[in-house]
Structures are given as structure tokens and as C-alpha cells.
Amino acid sequence: MIKLDIEEGKKYRGKIKVAELEDGSKVEIPYFVMRGRRKKPVLLLNAALHGDELNGVEVIMRLFEELDPMQVDGTIVAVPVVNVLAFRSRDRFDVIEKRDLNRKFPGKKDGNVTEKIAYHFFNEFVKKADFGIDLHAGMKGHLLLPHGRARTLGDYAPKLEYYQALGTDIIFYHEGEKGMLNITAGKHGIPIVCFEIGEADRLDDFYINEGMKGVKNFMKYFGMLSGLPEMPARQILLQGYIEMRASVGGMFYSKVRVGDVVKKGDVIGYIRKINGKKVYVKAGKNSTVMGIRTLSAVREGDPIAWMLSFENAEILEIKKKVKIRRNRILEKAERFIK
Ligand SMILES: [Zn+2]
Numbered sequence: 001m002i003k004l005d006i007e008e009g010k011k012y013r014g015k016i017k018v019a020e021l022e023d024g025s026k027v028e029i030p031y032f033v034m035r036g037r038r039k040k041p042v043l044l045l046n047a048a049l050h051g052d053e054l055n056g057v058e059v060i061m062r063l064f065e066e067l068d069p070m071q072v073d074g075t076i077v078a079v080p081v082v083n084v085l086a087f088r089s090r091d092r093f094d095v096i097e098k099r100d101l102n103r104k105f106p107g108k109k110d111g112n113v114t115e116k117i118a119y120h121f122f123n124e125f126v127k128k129a130d131f132g133i134d135l136h137a138g139m140k141g142h143l144l145l146p147h148g149r150a151r152t153l154g155d156y157a158p159k160l161e162y163y164q165a166l167g168t169d170i171i172f173y174h175e176g177e178k179g180m181l182n183i184t185a186g187k188h189g190i191p192i193v194c195f196e197i198g199e200a201d202r203l204d205d206f207y208i209n210e211g212m213k214g215v216k217n218f219m220k221y222f223g224m225l226s227g228l229p230e231m232p233a234r235q236i237l238l239q240g241y242i243e244m245r246a247s248v249g250g251m252f253y254s255k256v257r258v259g260d261v262v263k264k265g266d267v268i269g270y271i272r273k274i275n276g277k278k279v280y281v282k283a284g285k286n287s288t289v290m291g292i293r294t295l296s297a298v299r300e301g302d303p304i305a306w307m308l309s310f311e312n313a314e315i316l317e318i319k320k321k322v323k324i325r326r327n328r329i330l331e332k333a334e335r336f337i338k
Pocket residue numbers: 049050053135136137
């Protein structure tokens with residue numbers, strides 16, 4: 001059992017045991033609790049469901065250091081590293097089981113270690129929360145624009161207000177898969193927002209700061225911190241996902257950055273083949289760059305960019321009083337959105 005009921009104004013660090021390994025060593029999940037001026041609501045923050053996604057780990061560590069519990073209305077429960085085995089092996093998955101923890105929720109009490117981690121995390125942490133933020137990053141070599149990923153599955157659809165509360169320019173709306181944390185928790189009536197920042201393996205201050213801003217916006221939006229969240233008055237909900245792949249092998253040179261707005265035919269970058277010939281990569285649709293490849297060498301078929309087209313884009317208005325900031329993507333994209 002996690003220790004949730006701590007004294008007002010205190011911080012606590014603990015861990016829970018979830019399994020035992022070959023050599024008798026224990027698999028334990030570390031967690032933090034910060035009890036503010038009130039007990040409720042309970043906000044869950046977690047990172048590293050995928051063991052190599054580090055920016056979120058740092059967001060949680062810094063927030064836990066920085067926040068004064070007496071400024072918080074509610075309780076924060078934070079799990080900086082959920083997939084401890086994958087984190088240890090600096091990989092997306094545990095290297096022995098090679099299973100994606102974010103397809104295993106709500107887990108199995110008597111399952112393999114990945115399923116046990118899912119089970120204990122879901123029952124000990126998720127079920128005790130009123131809402132939460134699940135921090136992710138792009139895979140190795142996939143740099144992602146900070147954004148929330150609102151996922152549907154069958155007749156399940158998330159409440160978008162929780163995603164809006166992060167205050168990002170765009171929200172990616174798409175169909176997810178069975179066993180994902182945000183879908184499983186959402187079906188249990190607990191909104192957990194999937195928040196992508198940057199890329200795996202590397203800590204990057206820009207993306208860590210964007211992550212901290214998003215979490216603080218969320219807390220302000222739902223009254224857990226005083227002050228107004230700083231966010232655009234209008235956010236763009238996008239669902240036109242396009243993965244661009246290399247048509248030849250060579251070295252990829254990107255000509256765009258994440259969050260850039262491109263029109264159909266604009267150059268995204270080029271691949272220089274080993275014979276010196278340049279092959280340009282062009283946008284197939286009016287879109288924004290959600291992610292870009294940061295690993296230079298490519299072979300035919302490797303992904304090089306992840307775009308979100310403005311087809312079927314929707315504008316979401318903020319309903320609460322906020323401190324309004326510009327939405328730079330929307331300013332450039334307005335002409336493409338009907
Ligand atoms: Zn992830």
C-alpha cells in the first residue's frame with residue numbers, strides 16, 4: 001500500500017515492491033507524495049512508462065523540489081519512473097520481456113513483471129487519483145512538439161477539457177489501442193492526459209520547461225495552484241496523422257522544425273544519397289510538423305517526419321478565464337482551417 005495520507009504541508013518519498021527478479025533483487029517503484037492545504041483533489045503525475053523517455057522524469061523531479069506544499073490545494077502523487085526495469089536498461093521496454101507497458105493496463109496480478117508493474121501502478125496509484133498527467137516523449141531519434149494525445153477506442157472518447165488544460169497550441173486526436181493507460185483509466189472514469197515532450201534518451205531544458213508549464217497550467221486550470229494558466233484562447237484539435245518515410249537511403253537533412261506550418265509542396269528536408277545526389281522531401285498536405293527525425297542516417301522506408309494535416313481540424317475555445325498567450329501555429333494555419 002502506498003502512503004497517501006501524510007500530514008498537511010509535507011512531502012514524502014517512498015517505494016512499493018511489485019516483483020522479484022532472477023537474483024532475488026526486488027522490483028520497486030519509487031513514488032513521491034506532496035500533501036497541500038487540502039487533501040483533494042489527488043493529481044497523479046507519472047513518467048517513463050517507456051523507460052528511455054527521460055524529460056518527464058526530470059519534470060517530476062523538478063516540480064517536486066520546486067513546489068511548496070502550502071501553495072498546493074490538493075495532493076500530488078508522483079511516480080517519476082513507472083517502468084523501472086526498462087529505465088535501468090535505458091530502453092523503451094524491459095529487455096527480457098520486450099513488452100510495451102503502455103499496452104498492458106490494467107495489468108495482471110499474477111502476470112509477468114511488465115503486467116505486474118501495470119497492475120500495481122494501476123491499482124495503487126491510478127485508482128486513487130482524481131485525474132493525472134502521463135508524461136511521454138518521442139522514441140529515440142523522434143523529436144516531438146509538446147502536445148497532448150487524446151485517444152479514442154471504440155465508443156470511448158476522452159473529455160477534451162483535460163487536454164486543453166495543458167495549454168499547448170495543438171492537441172492530437174486519434175484512435176488508440178487497447179491497454180493504453182489513458183484509455184484504460186478514462187474508461188474507469190479517471191482522466192489521465194498523455195503529454196508528449198521532446199525525444200527519448202536526452203534531457204532537454206526547453207522540453208522540460210514546456211512540460212513543467214503544462215503541468216502547472218493543468219494545476220491552475222483545476223484550482224490546485226493559484227494564478228491563471230497561460231494558454232491560447234483557441235487551440236487546434238488535429239487528427240490527420242501522416243508518417244513520412246525516406247524514399248531513398250542516405251543522410252537526412254531537415255529543413256523544418258517541430259511546430260512549423262507547411263503548405264502542400266513545401267520542402268521538409270532532403271536526403272543526400274551516398275553518390276551525392278539530393279532527393280527532396282516535400283509535404284503532401286497543408287500540415288504542421290508534429291515530429292522530426294534527429295538521427296541522420298536513413299535507409300529506404302525509415303520514418304523522417306510526422307505531420308498533422310489541417311484536414312478536419314477543429315478549433316477548441318477555452319471556457320475558463322485564463323491568461324491568454326499567442327497560438328503561433330494557429331496564426332500561420334488559420335488560412336488552411338475551414
Ligand atoms: Zn512513451
